[in-house]
Amino acid sequence: MLSKKTKYAIKALVALGKNVENPPMQIVRLAEQEMIPRKFLEQILLDLRNAGYLYSKKGAGGGYSLNKNAADIYLADILRITDGPIAMVPCASLKFYRKCDECHDEKTCGIRKTFIDVRDATLQVLSRTSVADVIARETLDDLIS
Amino acid sequence: MLSKKTKYAIKALVALGKNVENPPMQIVRLAEQEMIPRKFLEQILLDLRNAGYLYSKKGAGGGYSLNKNAADIYLADILRITDGPIAMVPCASLKFYRKCDECHDEKTCGIRKTFIDVRDATLQVLSRTSVADVIARETLDDLIS
DNA sequence: AATAAAGACTACTTATTCAATAGACTTTGT
DNA sequence: ACAAAGTCTATTGAATAAGTAGTCTTTATT
Numbered sequence: 271m272l273s274k275k276t277k278y279a280i281k282a283l284v285a286l287g288k289n290v291e292n293p294p295m296q297i298v299r300l301a302e303q304e305m306i307p308r309k310f311l312e313q314i315l316l317d318l319r320n321a322g323y324l325y326s327k328k329g330a331g332g333g334y335s336l337n338k339n340a341a342d343i344y345l346a347d348i349l350r351i352t353d354g355p356i357a358m359v360p361c362a363s364l365k366f367y368r369k370c371d372e373c374h375d376e377k378t379c380g381i382r383k384t385f386i387d388v389r390d391a392t393l394q395v396l397s398r399t400s401v402a403d404v405i406a407r408e409t410l411d412d413l414i415s
Numbered sequence: 416m417l418s419k420k421t422k423y424a425i426k427a428l429v430a431l432g433k434n435v436e437n438p439p440m441q442i443v444r445l446a447e448q449e450m451i452p453r454k455f456l457e458q459i460l461l462d463l464r465n466a467g468y469l470y471s472k473k474g475a476g477g478g479y480s481l482n483k484n485a486a487d488i489y490l491a492d493i494l495r496i497t498d499g500p501i502a503m504v505p506c507a508s509l510k511f512y513r514k515c516d517e518c519h520d521e522k523t524c525g526i527r528k529t530f531i532d533v534r535d536a537t538l539q540v541l542s543r544t545s546v547a548d549v550i551a552r553e554t555l556d557d558l559i560s
Numbered sequence: 561a562a563t564a565a566a567g568a569c570t571a572c573t574t575a576t577t578c579a580a581t582a583g584a585c586t587t588t589g590t
Numbered sequence: 591a592c593a594a595a596g597t598c599t600a601t602t603g604a605a606t607a608a609g610t611a612g613t614c615t616t617t618a619t620t
Contacts, residue, residue, distance in 0.1 A: 272503045272530075274579065277517050281525055296595070305517065310580055316597065329588030330594045345529065372422050372450065380549035381425055384490065384540065385417075391536035395529065402497045404525035418607065443567070461568065471610055472619030475565045 287340035293331030432485035439478030
């Protein structure tokens with residue numbers, strides 16, 4: 271399951287993506303609008319900022335805005351920042367590889383191979399879906415329904 | 416991440432799948448062989464049994480064996496027994512649907528749509544991979560290397 | 561019939577991780 | 591100078607996962 275942290279991160283990015291024409295958005299406003307606990311959101315935004323996805327400005331009139339085009343922010347990368355590995359077992363992780371405690375011989379582990387396939391299938395979606403895509407999908411259905 | 420419970424479950428099924436020509440295997444033996452805490456394994460096997468995947472026999476000479484052909488035991492179903500939903504968000508789950516707390520309007524939720532795609536991609540692998548496949552993949556590489 | 565070898569079931573405890581909160585510090589515009 | 595923002599680290603509380611314990615039931619063997 272996705273952590274709340276990750277859900278909040280995605281929601282924040284989507285909100286900032288929609289806010290791109292306007293002046294930077296303050297944490298407090300974002301927290302209220304998206305119903306995210308303020309101090310928790312603060313940490314999340316900080317992580318995203320330190321990873322280069324957000325631009326922030328201190329002081330009066332400050333706030334947060336996207337530091338990249340929404341179309342260049344992929345969910346896979348966000349998940350990795352907030353939740354760590356995408357693979358379901360550490361030994362199948364691309365970016366956070368760790369040996370499984372339970373695993374004797376990784377070379378012949380059928381479980382590992384299967385979960386590498388799962389990881390690839392997951393990434394097929396997540397590393398191609400951007401914040402812009404998520405926004406597009408929302409507004410698309412707004413129009414239809 | 417997969418829980419240890421699920422990893423243990425898969426390992427147990429694989430071990431029992433390999434043991435299919437022999438008399439039923441006792442919990443204690445299985446626990447030793449697969450390095451799984453005995454009492455924890457006991458619970459796991461019970462779950463798998465109650466779900467119809469294992470046959471068990473009490474008393475002297477008793478033990479556990481598969482109740483289905485290993486080729487008919489799919490990982491997706493096992494995961495659901497031991498870990499619950501496969502989807503990364505409850506609102507995208509096929510078998511364990513629940514509304515997300517954070518979600519206002521599910522109909523237009525871009526996050527939901529994306530994670531339905533992820534779920535489908537994951538199931539594409541997990542609902543086609545059986546215990547027999549896992550075993551095959553192990554022994555296959557035994558031969559090659 | 562007695563006994564021992566197994567599994568069945570339920571309850572409990574402990575450890576770990578997640579979610580949230582708190583507070584002191586820094587930067588910047590007016 | 592001051593207030594409005596973000597920065598950063600530490601701590602607390604809650605939930606879940608992992609593991610443990612103990613008693614009950616069934617069955618094969620003698």
